[in-house]
Amino acid sequence: MQDKRRGFLRNAALGGGLTAFAASFSTTAGRMLDHVRGKDAPHSKLHGNSLAPEFSVDPASGKLSVNPQQQVSYTMCMGCTTFCGVRVRIDKADGKVLRVAGNPYSPMSADPALPYQTPIRASFVALSRFQEKGLAGRSTACGRGNAVIEQMDSPFRVLAPMKRVGPRGGGRWQPIAFDQLVREISEGGDLFGEGPVQGLRALRELSTPIDPQQPALGPRVNQVGLMASTDDGRMAFVDRFFKQSYGSLNLVNHGSYCGGAYRSGSGAMFGDMKKMPHAKADLENVEFCLFVGTAPGNAGNPFKRQGTLLAKARAGQRAFNYVVVDPVLSNADSLASGERSRWVPIKPGTDGALAMAMIRWIIEQQRYDENFLVQPNLKTAEAAGEAAWSNATHLVIVQPGHPRDGRYARGSDMGMVLPEEQRYQEQDPFVVFDVASQKPLAHNAASGPAELFFNAELALDGQPLHLKSAMTLLREEAERHTLAEYAQACGVPEAVIVGLARELTSHGKRAAVNAHGGMMAGSGFYNAYALVMLNTLIGNLNRKGGTLINGGTFKDAGPGPRYNLESFAGQVKPSGTPLGRNAAYEKSAEFQRNKAAGAAYPARAPWYPNAPALATEWLTGAMNGYPYGLKALILWSCNPLYGVPGLRTQIGRDLADPAKLPLIVAVDPFINETNAFADYLVPDSLLYESWGWAGAWGGVAVKMSTARWPVVEPKADKLADGQAIGMETLFLALAKTMQLPGFGPAGLNDADGKPCALERPEHWYLRGGANIAYQGKTAVPEASDDDIALSGLARIQPLLEATLKPEEWRKVAFMLARGGRYQSYGEMFGVRLPPPAPAHAVSGSPGGTGAGAAAGAAAVAGAASVPAVAAATGLHAATGARATATPAAATAATAHGTPAAAGAVPPPELPPYPADWSTHRYTKPMMVYNENLGVSRSSITGKRFAGTPAWREPAFADGTPLRAKYPEAEWPLQLISFKSALHNSYSIGARRLRGIKPDNPVALHPEDAARLGLRSGDAVYLETPGGRVKATVALRHGVQRGVVAVEHGFGHREMGARAHRLGKEMRPHDKAIAAGVNLNDIGLSDPTRKGHNVYVDPVSGTAVRQGLPARIVRA
Incomplete structure (x- = not known):
């Protein structure tokens, strides 16, 4: 990259330092080999301790020869939560997993993925030297995926109740x-x-x-x-067991203490703060990507796919550059990246200040995508060449004391006559100010652009009503602080902020912003909302080179x-x-x-x-x-x-x-x-050892479901009928004992209503597989005998035949043999799919693609006007008459999958999307202003939350700033956590990983260390208001000044670190598992709250682990 294009980051590079002293990886090569390979002499001087190959392929003819002593099966890895598709090598003699590599059919592990119809035999050949296929079709697993297989034989496993x-x-x-x-x-x-x-x-x-x-x-x-x-x-x-059958509401997962702040902030923009959709950068086509609070390849699922695509982009010939903004320098930016990447250090928890500064500059310089933002509904957006749309032009009531202050103006607010039960519901449209007519208009009746920055009073029943567009509210929020104030807050120079904003807006829609775990701060929700809003300002959603949602899954557990x-x-x-x-x-x-x-x-x-x-x-x-x-x-x-x-x-x-x-x-x-x-x-x-059907993360834009099936026998104790004890067998037994509905000899129904048993795990997962196999216009093919033999499915073929119908089992076997079902990789862009079924229309989202939204538009556009109301308000009003179904609507319903009447003409084939539109588009509006957020209040202070992205200083529940309670004079450092390149929260038992990375010295900038009189290797106490742990210091230039960085995955008290007694026997333990520190052991509570509590973001309720006040004293 030319110097003039890098000038905007020069100060950051010099200030933070691009070279990090990797003290935590300073183990000698000899010691590493001792731990990883063992001290025994290798079996062969030529190829060491390498395993015999699982198969060989003649490089001239392509003939496959399989190793009769090994089995290769495609399934899913659980070495982390990315859930990659993998191929597992198994020793047939003892059933032990030998090694793990990538599944060439899976988009999570191959780029491009192998065509789904490819026979299993041909998939093995595709990995070989024959015609150099293995170079183009390479499919790999990461080091952790291979290292954690030893956990299956761990002496610390629980194998019996x-x-x-x-x-x-x-x-x-x-x-x-x-x-x-x-x-x-x-x-x-x-x-x-x-x-x-x-x-x-x-x-x-x-x-x-x-x-x-x-x-x-x-x-x-x-x-x-x-x-x-x-x-x-x-x-x-x-x-099914816990909520639908047992009946409790309270089932929860780990999201709120993982990356939930990012997901919640993203959900605010996508208009769904319960399911929290999110998008990822299209790394195969993007030209500039800004990663904030995430290290691609280390963090922000899918880890391996992002790392692979990033490496390809760095090494490729196309225009591509990226910046990582984070308090700690990760391996996402290194000398190997050359001029393709830069690191910008930032103060922890202040990413929102950076984002709002960029938003302010982009608006002031008019570098936003106006054509995208002025479209008031999906129809006008598509007509204008846009693949997505936003509510930037929708008008919000901003009149203190008004009963609907903070809510979007609706047609009924402006005089549209609707039945009372339809007011403020799906049938009640939003209001925009039409550019062509210079009048207020129902948003779904608009046929062209609306005013982007609207701020005026309109008459309602003769009374003035102050309205502002969502974009006006965002601009006003961004203007609360100057660029200099934002720069002071986040520690990023103003020139660098401007440079980032200019670069982001210099690539059309082929630029993107991505964030993740770094948002877990005291203001993480708004930090995340502000960052993802940058994507909306450049209109990059659903576009090649922009941001893409995932392609969805083939649903196993639906009506089917x-x-x-x-x-x-x-x-x-x-x-x-x-x-x-x-x-x-x-x-x-x-x-x-x-x-x-x-x-x-x-x-x-x-x-x-x-x-x-x-x-x-x-x-x-x-x-x-x-x-x-x-x-x-x-x-x-x-x-x-x-x-x-x-x-x-x-x-x-x-x-x-x-x-x-x-x-x-x-x-x-x-x-x-x-x-x-x-x-x-x-x-x-x-x-x-497990069954399952898993979906993909946001970085995979094709529809896919990864299959889990027991490619090896589970090691847990067995019941009398041969079932291994596990989660499913426990819940099945409890359901039988308590006579819960939905389980037992007639626990399921097939599509014809015929009862089926739900008494074993495979009854659920194989029948879910049948649902997946038959989805779409055509079912998947049947597995051949060769597919079954080569994939190892012969071992469970009796289960397949006993559980499924004769016409089903080979189709399910076809998917299991390939490790799942995957949409063609070539269908990522340009394929038009049927719109969502009316049953899935989202309430309260007029103008969406659901049937309710269509009905609302019809009510506005097609019903008789009310002249008196129109004259008083200027709104193109309509009566509240219900729209009736039309033949076109019936045809659309058929396309959705609703049974058509006998003899109905099938719907015509839809034309394709433009070639750079994502196949799996998100068609609801991007929320520049989120009404639900903007009218909700803190249950502690009673104050309303901001409905747009905003910069808010990290604070406690009652609004007290974090630093007001714990001032810098007493707590001069800020503590952060970062993802390990090797470990996660449950990988510490893998000896190979510990051989490479046995512990986690806390990282400190040399200038901070000099002030404290510390050197690398010194023992210290790391203190926060929440506690104290003993640690070792490692000096790193790749850490923001004033920051202490702790690598996640260490400091265990259990997982084998402590001995337990089972009966009269003491179970083994390993003190090495307890090495290092766990930041979460010294996390904060909220001093403004009573009773037990932990410090969480006030909007999203997510855990705070970034930017904790801290200090270090010599031990």
Whole structure:
């Protein structure tokens, strides 16, 4: 890149330093080899200890010869949460996994992926030297994916059910028969000699309220909770058991203490803060990418795919450059990147200041994409050549004291006559100010651009109503601070900020901004919202080289073309208030009481109406009894005490007290920091022993579902019928014992309503596979005998034939043999798909693509006008008459999959999209102003949240700034966490990884170290207001001044670090697993709150681990 194009980053490069002293990787080569390879002499002087090849291919003829002693199977890796498709090599003699590589069919592991119809035999040849196919079709796994396979044979695995002996958390267990385990969990009793404990059967009260004075809390069954980690392809089964059958509302995963702040901020822009959609940069075609608070290849799923595409882009000939903005320099930017990349250091937790500065400059310099932003609906956007649209022109009521202040003006506000039940619903359109007519107009009746920066009063029934466009509100929010003030806040020079903004807006739509875990700060939600808004300002969504949502999944657990896995007789619809308080405080009985007493605010603790389920607030809330306590807790493969900053300090003692939480059941392959407090431990399948159907992350823009199937026999104890004990067998047994609906000999129905059994795991997953196989215009082909033999499916063929119908099992085998189902890689762009079915239309989103939105548009555009109203308001008004279905609408419904009438003419083929439009487009508006956010209030202060992106200084729940409580004079440093290139929260047991990276010295800038009189290798105490840990210092120029950086994945107390007694036997342990420090052990609580709590973002409720006040003292 030319010097003039790099000038905007020169100061940052000099100030931060592009060269980092990698103290944490300073182990000698000899020691590394000892740990990784072992000290024994290699088997061969020529090829060392390498394994015999799984197959060979003649380079001249392409003939395949398989190794009869090994098996190769395609399935899914769980070495991290990216869920890559992999090929697993297995020793047939002992069933041991030998090595893992990439699945060439999977877009997660190959670029481009192999055509889906390719036979398994040809897929092996495609990886070989024959015609140099292996160079173009390379498919790999990462180092961690290979290293963690030893966990399957770990001496620390839980392989049989265990029951605690003595105090909770004491590390003493006794074996328990599975039937007895199920009976005790279900029926309860005096299980531990500590008094009676209610079992799950007694706690399943579906009609008795938790508190008759607060019926909104829901029934007592909600006092049973289930905490999970992530959807590894099995969550639909858990959801069916726990919510739909058992009936509890409280099922939560780990998102709120992982990357939830980014996802919530993104959800605000995408208009869905519960499902939290997000988009990723199209790294194959982007010209400039700005990564903030994420290190591509290290963090921000999908790790491996992003790293691969980034490496290809760096090495390619096309125009491509990127910048990583982060407090710590990662391997995403290195000397190997050359002039393609730069690192810009930033103060932790201040990314929103950077983003809002860029937004201000872009607006002032008019470098936004006006053609994109002025389109008031999807139809006009498409006509203008845009693949997406926004609500930038929609008008918001900004009139203090008005009952709808902060809400979007609707047609009915401006005089449109609608039935009362339709006001402010889907049929009630938003309002824009039409450029052509210079009048207000229903947004979905507009046929051209609307005013982008509108700020004026319009008459309503003779009374003035002040309205501003969403874009005006964003501009005003950006203007709250000058560029100089923003630069001071984030520590990035003003010239660099301007340079970044100029570069981002110099590539049309082939530029992108991406963020992730670095948003987990005290103002993380708004930081993330501001960053993703930069993508909206350049209109890059759904465009090649811009940002893309994922392509979705082939749904296994829906109503299904073959089996109904969605609904069943006796199904429960959970109700009540979620334990994490991700609901509106204003709808609670507490609010009504406080309001009646004259002070509606504050609530006892924060509520989060704009958040999904929150694990961060679960356990503290339960211990506080707010909004209610838990009577039983199931932990499934999760570890919140390790992962939530400050949680162990807050509730560790309470978890050990059965009086505060009477029953804890854990399902996990290992004893971790949280389930060490369980009353019962149940083993679970691990890695390549499991079933499942998993989706892809936002970085994969084709539709796909990755298959998990037990390519090796599970190692856990077996039941009498041969089933391995695990999550599914436990829940199936509990369902049978408690006679829950949706399970048993007639637990499922096929598409014709015929009952089917749900008594074994494969009954669920194979029938879900049949649903996947038959989706779309045509079902997948049938697997050949050769496919079955080469993929190892012959071992489970009896299960396939016994579970599925004769016409189904080979189709499911076709998918399992290939490790899933994948849309053609070439269909990522330019393919027009049928619009979403009307049943999936989103309420409250007029102008979307759903049928309700279409009806709303018809009501505006086609109904008779009301002249008097039109004259008074200038709005093109309409009556409230309901629109009737038209033949065209019926045709559209047929295209959606709704059965057409007999003899109906099939819909015509739709023309393709433009070649640079994403096939799987997001067609709802990008929210420049989010109404739900803008009218919601802090349950503590009563103040409204900003409805647009904003820069907010990190603060506590009552608005007290973090630094006002913990001033820099006392806490001069800021503590951050960053993703490891090798480890994650559960990989520490892999000896090969520890051989390369045995611990995590905390990283400190040399200037800070000199001020403190420290050198690399010095022992120190790392302190925050939340606690103190002993650590080792490593000096790094690649760390922002004033920052202490802690690599995640170390500092374990369990996972094999501590010895446990099982019966009379002491289980092994390894002190090396305890090496290093865990930042979360010294996370903060919120000093402005009462009772147990952890410090969370005030909007999203997500954990804060970035930018914690800290200091270092010599040990």
